[in-house]
Structures are given as C-alpha cells and as structure tokens.
Amino acid sequence: MALDFTALGFESAPLIKLRRALAQPHGIVLVTGPTGSGKTTTLYAALKELNDPSRKILTAEDPIEYTLEGVNQTQVKPQIGHDFAHALRAFLRHDPDVIMVGEIRDAETARIAIQASLTGHLVLSTLHTNSAAGAVTRLLDMGIEDYLLASTLTLTLGQRLVRRLCPLCRAPHAAPESLLGRFGLSLAPGEPPPVLYRPVGCATCGASGYSGRLVISEVLEVDEDIRKLVLAKADTSSIERAAVQAGMLTMNQDGVQKALAGLTTIDEVLRVTQNL
Numbered sequence: 001m002a003l004d005f006t007a008l009g010f011e012s013a014p015l016i017k018l019r020r021a022l023a024q025p026h027g028i029v030l031v032t033g034p035t036g037s038g039k040t041t042t043l044y045a046a047l048k049e050l051n052d053p054s055r056k057i058l059t060a061e062d063p064i065e066y067t068l069e070g071v072n073q074t075q076v077k078p079q080i081g082h083d084f085a086h087a088l089r090a091f092l093r094h095d096p097d098v099i100m101v102g103e104i105r106d107a108e109t110a111r112i113a114i115q116a117s118l119t120g121h122l123v124l125s126t127l128h129t130n131s132a133a134g135a136v137t138r139l140l141d142m143g144i145e146d147y148l149l150a151s152t153l154t155l156t157l158g159q160r161l162v163r164r165l166c167p168l169c170r171a172p173h174a175a176p177e178s179l180l181g182r183f184g185l186s187l188a189p190g191e192p193p194p195v196l197y198r199p200v201g202c203a204t205c206g207a208s209g210y211s212g213r214l215v216i217s218e219v220l221e222v223d224e225d226i227r228k229l230v231l232a233k234a235d236t237s238s239i240e241r242a243a244v245q246a247g248m249l250t251m252n253q254d255g256v257q258k259a260l261a262g263l264t265t266i267d268e269v270l271r272v273t274q275n276l
Contacts, residue, residue, distance in 0.1 A: 003048045003066065008041065009214035009258065014249065017219045018157065022046055025097075026120045027154030028113060030104070032129045037272075038161045038215055039126040040065055043100055046124055047071060050098055059100040060087035076102070088112040092119070100124040107142040114144065117152040130276055131251070132158035132220035133240035136230055150222075150230040158251060159217040160272035162264045166205035170197040170262060179266060197262045214263060216255040216272070220248055251276060 002008070005015055021029050029046070031039040044066050051057060057071045062084075064073050076082055084101050085108045091099050092115070103126045104110050113123045129138045135156040139149055174193040199209020220226070220243045229239050244250065249257070255269030 003041070003045045005045050005049070008038070008045060009263070010217065013247065014217055014219040014254070017155065017221045018046075019049070021155035021221070022050060022122070024122060024154055026117050026122055026152075028117050028123045028125070028152050029154055030125055030127050030135050030156045032127045032132060032135045032156060032158045033160060034128065034130070036161070037159055038213075039159065040102070042157070042159060042215065043124050043126065044068065047098070047100060050122075055097040056095070057098040057100070058091045058094065058096040059102075060084050060091070061100075061102045072096075083109075085109045085112055088116060092116055092121075096121060098122045098124070102126065103128070104139075107144065110139055110142055110144050114148050114152050118148075127156075130158070131236065131240065132156040132218045132248075133236045133243060134158070135220075136226075136239055137236045140230075140233055146231050146233055150227040153222050153230070155222060156220045157217055158220075159215050160251060160255075161213045162216055162255065162258070162268040162272055163210040164212045164214045165197055165199060165262060165264055166202060166209055166211040167262075168204050169200040169202035169209065171200050172197055172262075175266075194260055195262075196259055196266055198265060214258070216251050216258060216264075216269065218243075218248055218251045218254060221246070 031042050033039050047057060047068055051070050059071060059073045060076050061073060062076045064075050074087055076084055076087055088101055089112060099116055099121050104113060113125060116123050127135050127138060129135050172195045175196045201207035201209045205211045223246060225242050229242055252273050258264050259266045259269055
C-alpha cells in the first residue's frame, strides 16, 4: 500500500480532522480496529507527512514493517524486557517531537503515553477496539484517569479495509430498494435509485473484479463536548452519538459514500462492518 492518505482512501472532512490533529505540537492520536485493518499503514502515512529535518521522530514497533528514512525506528523485544512501555520511557530521555508506539496493550504503556503527551510530545499509536468511540471507554476501563485522558487525547480513528473495485471492469447497477432504507438513503418522488457497482473481472485484475484495497473510516475529534463525556465516564454509544451530532461520518456512512462513488461494493462494506 502507498503511504499516502489520499491513496489509502482518506478524503475531505475526515482527512482535514486527521491533519489538524497531526499539526498539534502535543497530544495523543489513536488508530483503532481489529488485526488486519491497516492501522499500522495509516500510522506510517502520518509519519511520512510529519517527517522533516526539523522534527525528531522515534518509533517503537513490533515488527518494523516499513523503513522510513529520517525516522529513528526501534524493534521491541519483550523477551529481554524491551517492550513498548520500556521503549517509551527510554524515548522520553531523548526529547523527541513525535513518538509512535506500535500498540497500547496495557495501562502501563497508556500512562507513559499520557505522560509523554503532557510533557509536550505528539504520540501516535494503535488500540484494538471496534470503533473510534470505543477507544475512549477502553482506556477508561484500563484504569486511566478521566481527567488525564480528557486533557491529552486529541483524536481517535476507527478503520477497516475493503477491496477496491477494478475501475476497468466494474459494472453499474441500480441500488435495490431494500438497501436504501437500511443505509438511510431516501429518494424523492420520481427520483431514480442511486447507482452502485459490482465486480466483473478482467485480465488486469486477474478476473477477480477487484484491484487493491482502501480504507473506510470514522474520525472522532475530541472537542469540548467529548471531553465532558470523558470526564463523566460516558459509555461508547453516548460518545459516538455526540461525535455524529458534531459531524462525524461513521464507518458505515463512509463505506456507503465510497460504494456510491464506485470505489467498492456495498457487500464489502457490510462484510467489514457487520459487527459494529
């Protein structure tokens, strides 16, 4: 995959929010999703945008999946005690501008990440949760103090990977009425149904109908209303509702937009979001 937000599938408002969080001198940015959802690739795309001679960037990874010139990358080795928490402590003695830690797996790593943010560092990491809002409640469940989380968490991003339709052989078809209500797509009287696309298969895509993958995502920006919910220890549903009211597109909605744009299929969107 290309280490480029646009090539990965990020666009318009979600990308503006993500870049706004990355432009902050400190704070915590988390990418969430299950194994195989492209979280690490998204973090590498962020590092690529941040990487310039004026910034000192340190990473702790397991494993190092891409080598980035100009970035100091470290492979953790838990068997000798060099885990993510140990690497983070060592990083703080070197006063970096940006820290990327492969995954926050426990409260110790989360607390050191918060300490790093409070002392003026931008921290990027991943978390295994189903949604962007779920990252907040997961950290609270780990025992992280609500006031520390509210003051350091800048943005959480939930994502999945869907197969990208081959642009050379995809075939248009009218969206069935059964899908319109399911995804909140209403039609005015006399309006034709929206056009979706299905895979066909050709020599270019190896007869699969698909060519590559792209991200569908939801980007939760931690604003004042979300901070109040964090301090109130609100549940995931309440946080997600507030984020949607503030303009967040859910992963389902982002997926439907990409299906309507002919980038993927509704079946692909349903496949990766059915457990949300």
